[in-house]
Amino acid sequence: MSSPIPDPVWRMPGPRATATALPSPKAWRDAEAGLGRALVDAAAEVARLDERLRGRDPGLIHRLALEEAEALATLSGANLTPGRLALAEMLHAGLAEDDARVLRGATWAVRRLRSGRTPRSGGLSEFLNRQLQAEGALGDLAQRPEGEGFAALAHRWDHALSRMKRAHPLTRAGFAHHLWQGLGLSAPGDALESGTIAGLIAAEDLRGGLAFVPIARAGGDAHMPAATASDLLQTWLGGVRRGCLSALMALDALSAWEDRARAATEDLSGRTPPRLIAALASAPVLSAEAAQQSVGCSRDAAERNLALFEARGLAREVTGQKRFRLWRASV
Structure with a gap:
C-alpha cells in the first residue's frame, strides 16, 4: 500500500529526506471510498463557504488568505501574532531580519492563495518562485532540495498526483500535502508550500467565490502524519470542515459588526x-x-x-x- 523512496533519487544533488513510506494513490482512493460521510460533510462546508463568498468584495478573499498564510507560518514554527502579516504588508519597513525571512515566505503564500491557480504540470519551480525564496524563507535552506534533486522529486510528486485525477479535490489536496512532506520537497517542518498548494487543489472544482480552501486556520491536526491512509484522510477531512466552519464564523462576526456599525x-x-x-x-x-x-x-x-x-x-x-x-x- 506504500512505496519506499528509491535510492537513485537521492544520488541527485540536494538533501536526503527521511526514509519513510510514501502515500500510495491506491490506498488513498480506497480510503476515500470508505469515508463517504466524512467527505460529504467536509464538502458541504466548503460549498457553504464558497456560496457565502460569491459576489462578495475580493477584499474578503485577501483577508482570508492573510489569515491562512499566518496559520501556515505558525504551523511551520514562526511566532506571528494575529494580524502581523497584514501589518507588515502595509508598513513595508521596520522588520527584523528573522521576521523578514518569515514574512517573505508568508507573503508568497498570500499571493498564491489569492490567485486561485494550482501549479501546472512540470511548473513547480516557477510556482514556488524559489529564486526569490532563496533570499530567505522559513526553514533551513540548506535542508531543502534544489536543482536536479528538486526536479527529480517534483516529477515524482507530479506523477503520483496525476494518478489521483478521479479522486475528490479534497482527497487530492490531502494526498498532495502528505506526499510533498514525505518526499521532503520543502525544508523539514515547513508547511507553507505544501499547505498553500493543498488549499488551492481543494478548491479546483469550485465555481463560486472561494479561491482556496482555508484549512490551517483551524489548527494543525489536518497536516499531521498518521499510520494509515484512512486515518490521514479522515483527519484531513475533519480539518477541512473545521477550517471552513472557522471562516464562516469569522464572516458571521464581520457581518454582525457591519450591522452594528451602520446602526451606530x-x-x-x-x-x-x-x-x-x-x-x-x-x-x-x-x-x-x-x-x-x-x-x-x-x-x-x-x-x-x-x-x-x-x-x-x-x-x-x-x-x-x-x-x-x-x-x-x-x-
Missing part, C-alpha cells in the same frame, strides 16, 4: 461612513492612506472618520504610534 453611524451624513465600514470589513488592518483610496475621500476625511469610528467603539488603532497608524474593525 446613522446620524452621519455623506458617503464616507458606509464606504469606510465596507473597507474595514474587507481588510484585517487599514491605514489612513488605504482608507482614502478605498473610500474615495481626502486624507483628512479618512483620518477624521477613523478617529470617529474609534471613539464610537467601531474600530481600534493597533500600532500605538503617531505615524504609520493602522486601524482594524472592533469585531
